[in-house]
Amino acid sequence: MNNDAVEKALNTIRFVSADGVQVANSGHPGLPMGAAAMAYTLWTRHLKHNPLDPNWPNRDRFILSGGHGSMLLYTLLHLTGYDVSKEDLAQFRQWKSKTPGHPEWKVTPGVETTTGPLGQGFANGVGMAVAESHLAAEFNRDGYKIVDHFTYAIVTDGDLMEGISTEAASFAGHLKLGKLIYLYDDNQISIEGSTDMAFTEDRGKKFEALGWHVQKVADGNDVEAIDQAIQLAKKDPRPSLIMVRTVIGYGLPTKQGSASSHGSPPGWEELNAAKTNNNWPLEPLFYIPEDVLSDFRQAIPIGEAAQNAWVETLSAYAKAEPDLAADFQRRINQELPENWDEGLPVFPADPKGMATRVASHKSINALASRIPELIGGSADLAPSTNTWMEAYPAFSAENRAGRNIHFGVRELSMTAISNGIFLHGGLIPYCATFLVFSDYMRPVIRVAAISGMGTIFVLTHDSVAVGEDGPTHEPIEQLMSLRLIPGLTIFRPADANETMESWKYALTHRQTPVLLALTRQNLPTLDREIYGAASGTAKGAYVIYQSSEKTPDALIIATGSEVSLALKAVPSLEKEGIAVRVVSMPSWEVFSQQSTEYQEQVLPSKLKKRLSLEAGVVNGWQKWVGCEGMSFGIDHFGASAPGNMLMQKFGFTPETVIALVKKLVAEE
Numbered sequence: 001m002n003n004d005a006v007e008k009a010l011n012t013i014r015f016v017s018a019d020g021v022q023v024a025n026s027g028h029p030g031l032p033m034g035a036a037a038m039a040y041t042l043w044t045r046h047l048k049h050n051p052l053d054p055n056w057p058n059r060d061r062f063i064l065s066g067g068h069g070s071m072l073l074y075t076l077l078h079l080t081g082y083d084v085s086k087e088d089l090a091q092f093r094q095w096k097s098k099t100p101g102h103p104e105w106k107v108t109p110g111v112e113t114t115t116g117p118l119g120q121g122f123a124n125g126v127g128m129a130v131a132e133s134h135l136a137a138e139f140n141r142d143g144y145k146i147v148d149h150f151t152y153a154i155v156t157d158g159d160l161m162e163g164i165s166t167e168a169a170s171f172a173g174h175l176k177l178g179k180l181i182y183l184y185d186d187n188q189i190s191i192e193g194s195t196d197m198a199f200t201e202d203r204g205k206k207f208e209a210l211g212w213h214v215q216k217v218a219d220g221n222d223v224e225a226i227d228q229a230i231q232l233a234k235k236d237p238r239p240s241l242i243m244v245r246t247v248i249g250y251g252l253p254t255k256q257g258s259a260s261s262h263g264s265p266p267g268w269e270e271l272n273a274a275k276t277n278n279n280w281p282l283e284p285l286f287y288i289p290e291d292v293l294s295d296f297r298q299a300i301p302i303g304e305a306a307q308n309a310w311v312e313t314l315s316a317y318a319k320a321e322p323d324l325a326a327d328f329q330r331r332i333n334q335e336l337p338e339n340w341d342e343g344l345p346v347f348p349a350d351p352k353g354m355a356t357r358v359a360s361h362k363s364i365n366a367l368a369s370r371i372p373e374l375i376g377g378s379a380d381l382a383p384s385t386n387t388w389m390e391a392y393p394a395f396s397a398e399n400r401a402g403r404n405i406h407f408g409v410r411e412l413s414m415t416a417i418s419n420g421i422f423l424h425g426g427l428i429p430y431c432a433t434f435l436v437f438s439d440y441m442r443p444v445i446r447v448a449a450i451s452g453m454g455t456i457f458v459l460t461h462d463s464v465a466v467g468e469d470g471p472t473h474e475p476i477e478q479l480m481s482l483r484l485i486p487g488l489t490i491f492r493p494a495d496a497n498e499t500m501e502s503w504k505y506a507l508t509h510r511q512t513p514v515l516l517a518l519t520r521q522n523l524p525t526l527d528r529e530i531y532g533a534a535s536g537t538a539k540g541a542y543v544i545y546q547s548s549e550k551t552p553d554a555l556i557i558a559t560g561s562e563v564s565l566a567l568k569a570v571p572s573l574e575k576e577g578i579a580v581r582v583v584s585m586p587s588w589e590v591f592s593q594q595s596t597e598y599q600e601q602v603l604p605s606k607l608k609k610r611l612s613l614e615a616g617v618v619n620g621w622q623k624w625v626g627c628e629g630m631s632f633g634i635d636h637f638g639a640s641a642p643g644n645m646l647m648q649k650f651g652f653t654p655e656t657v658i659a660l661v662k663k664l665v666a667e668e
Contacts, residue, residue, distance in 0.1 A: 127420020
């Protein structure tokens with residue numbers, strides 16, 4: 001294309017994006033107008049994609065990490081032929097539109113991840129690059145590159161200020177993820193003004209020190225220079241950062257280059273002046289010249305040709321490597337292997353038992369050989385979280401086929417990288433740390449819940465029974481706080497068999513993230529001939545014990561380690577003539593999804609004398625115990641002492657349970 005044609009295409013991106021913001025009277029025009037040339041170059045000259053099949057497995061991934069500039073992405077999706085219409089563009093930021101204020105996965109065709117909280121998209125892309133390199137090592141064979149694509153992103157000053165990006169960049173540089181290419185919208189403006197106020201390190205040298213290939217493009221509107229930089233980045237074995245010096249709000253006569261163009265509509269007068277200065281028609285809004293649209297829509301035949309060639313390769317691959325091809329297709333379809341759950345370990349009754357983190361380790365290792373797409377790791381805590389798959393090596397720059405990931409002490413980026421692995425497809429990721437450190441992970445867990453990403457979070461050391469490490473490492477409010485996140489499913493299993501059942505649930509319900517809260521201390525493995533099958537775990541709560549056929553005098557609801565505590569109190573209560581029902585409730589969320597009839601079977605409304613037991617804050621338990629019940633927990637921080645002593649000092653003893661139940665029953 002000649003220079004005039006390119007400039008017309010760039011102005012189309014700028015003004016369609018700005019029209020969307022202005023019509024909505026809300027949004028961020030600065031990024032789309034300043035980054036138009038970067039986006040144009042990438043999307044028309046490099047991005048391998050098929051707008052008619054947004055889920056083609058071997059497409060390049062594109063992430064707009066600065067999700068506030070979402071009109072840029074929506075404009076590109078419309079121009080190249082995705083199912084995003086002009087009417088959708090005109091509905092930017094409106095009720096139930098395909099074009100929400102920040103990109104949302106599964107809402108808009110072509111959006112690869114939910115972005116907005118700065119830095120998360122950066123880390124998601126690292127996860128996608130991990131997934132691509134791992135699957136390529138697993139499936140590619142000589143002459144058959146079934147998995148072979150790049151992950152691109154546009155990142156911003158705000159993204160790079162966030163600590164999550166430095167964590168993820170360090171991880172990516174260490175692993176030499178050479179198919180990761182980020183275009184940095186280096187406009188040096190943030191909401192408060194110039195980045196000189198708070199962000200003055202040499203970003204280029206910083207990323208070089210982190211193991212990245214760094215290039216600089218002096219003019220953010222120089223398409224040829226950007227094109228050349230991307231070409232060089234594709235050839236380098238390191239992840240690449242291309243620093244493109246842009247002008248925020250480019251083209252706005254009084255606002256370009258200033259913070260005023262970042263996060264508010266330009267105003268009709270300013271926008272119309274920008275159009276006039278560029279000989280652009282003021283009407284109609286969302287104007288797209290026919291020749292520009294025709295050029296952008298070449299993405300469809302080019303993408304179809306690329307996908308068809310891949311399908312032919314896949315067909316030949318299926319003949320040469322039928323087992324591998326079948327496994328690849330199964331994974332892409334999110335189907336588990338046949339009979340994967342047959343013959344899984346059932347743990348025998350054992351009063352000494354094991355910690356549920358140990359049971360989780362046994363579960364992971366039993367599942368790993370049956371489910372080859374299971375991949376994961378810990379924030380430098382694998383020996384403590386018990387999350388290492390013993391029969392498999394570590395994922396590394398030298399061994400991309402490894403399934404154990406050393407995330408390092410990077411809880412926040414670990415979580416977002418794991419989300420990126422899930423979003424890529426073909427793998428089931430888990431990540432692990434201590435429950436108390438979920439505070440580092442929370443904003444990313446929240447985005448996973450918003451979008452229904454099926455990442456599995458394994459969080460151990462789930463109560464004050466952590467012991468000697470003291471209150472900084474003992475979760476009190478974390479579990480209840482995490483329950484406040486809509487769309488997050490939490491399991492706190494009571495023993496080894498409930499732990500296995502929790503893992504089975506997580507693997508078969510990948511439309512939401514699942515979190516396992518596990519103990520450091522040993523718990524008895526319950527005798528299932530007495531206490532019933534642990535399969536009730538899959539319904540969130542079930543009756544684990546009832547004194548007799550008659551209506552119980554009291555009902556105890558417990559989770560995790562407190563289930564066995566409740567059961568220890570039962571014999572003494574029965575000796576005093578008090579009949580008790582004990583309910584194990586490993587998952588509030590799953591139980592809430594059950595039928596009213598099942599909930600009534602487990603927690604009969606006529607049983608109003610209820611006691612909840614859980615070693616954490618009690619706020620929230622009112623939902624299950626009602627006005628006539630009571631909750632026993634810990635509404636203060638822990639202490640440093642042996643875990644069994646702390647549980648005793650804080651009242652988690654059979655004697656306390658007995659006294660509380662007797663008090664309940666005695667009350668009028």
